[in-house]
Amino acid sequence: MERPPLVYGQGQQLLVVDDEPGITEMLATTLGLAGYQVRTAATGRDALRLVATEHPDLVILDVMLPDIDGFEVCRRVSEQPDAPPVLLLTARNSVLDKVTGLTTGADDYLTKPFSIPEVLARVQVLLRRTRRSADPVLSVGGVVMDEATRQVTRDGRVVELSPTEYRLLRYLMVNAGRVVSKSQVLEHVWRHDFGDGVVEKVVSRLRQKLDATGTPLIHTVRGFGYSLREG
Missing domain, CATH: 3.40.50.2300 (Response regulator)
Known part of the structure; x- marks a missing residue:
């Protein structure tokens, strides 16, 4: 071979x-x-x-x-x-x-x-x-991600994220309004099949930080996956 x-x-x-x-x-x-x-x-x-x-x-x-x-x-x-x-x-x-x-x-x-x-x-x-993109700013529902500084804010409040949480949020923001499956998250965030439990735990941690002072943005679509959207 x-x-x-x-x-x-x-x-x-x-x-x-x-x-x-x-x-x-x-x-x-x-x-x-x-x-x-x-x-x-x-x-x-x-x-x-x-x-x-x-x-x-x-x-x-x-x-x-x-x-x-x-x-x-x-x-x-x-x-x-x-x-x-x-x-x-x-x-x-x-x-x-x-x-x-x-x-x-x-x-x-x-x-x-x-x-x-x-x-x-x-x-x-x-x-x-982890290479930075040419257009370094993403914005969805009051959440702003500046890839040049790696800073994330929601309504002006800085949200401290781990690198794993950062990559997950970026993937959800790039696909805002769409439903992404757990397998898609594993493929694009880690590129390995570590199991659904890893995805669920990191999504939970990200929710706690992102939604601490605002309405929920990360929604679970039962049987399908997750969607980042307002309302």
Whole structure:
């Protein structure tokens, strides 16, 4: 069977966070040869410091770290202005771990052992997906999304969103007035089938933040999916 071609970077800055020297060295070397600039960290504290000072374009983050749990690191990264996408690496493969990672702000999830071509493909997809559009402002029903600053407001009030919630809202805003299914959300927000439970949980979190001071905008269409609309 013919292997898919490897995808190469264009000098984007990546941060690899793992306390296993063998994995860190392997990823750093491979990603460097693939055209990326790579920094590494072995602890959660070092990872947070480098994210704040180096502003990487993407973080590859192991869940099991010696000081701060990778899920907590992911949550803190997602709260920073213009947060980079996060690709989680872990030996865990349970649905609960996937839900935890994705709802704390992770953009994608790879289970060890993984293949280098898959890592390169996931990195390229995440970098492409988070690239800012030429027309950076979306507006629906008092909700304004400025993709140049990654800021979301509703009726002038700033709405703080995780990267996952941001991508979900963007997809709903682009398709405002239409009904999108859970499978469509999974395909366009994560590009993986993590199950309906993940979609329901993230939609619930987004509703709590978006509708805190206004009428509901995200409507459930039973048996079909969700629709973002007024009324």
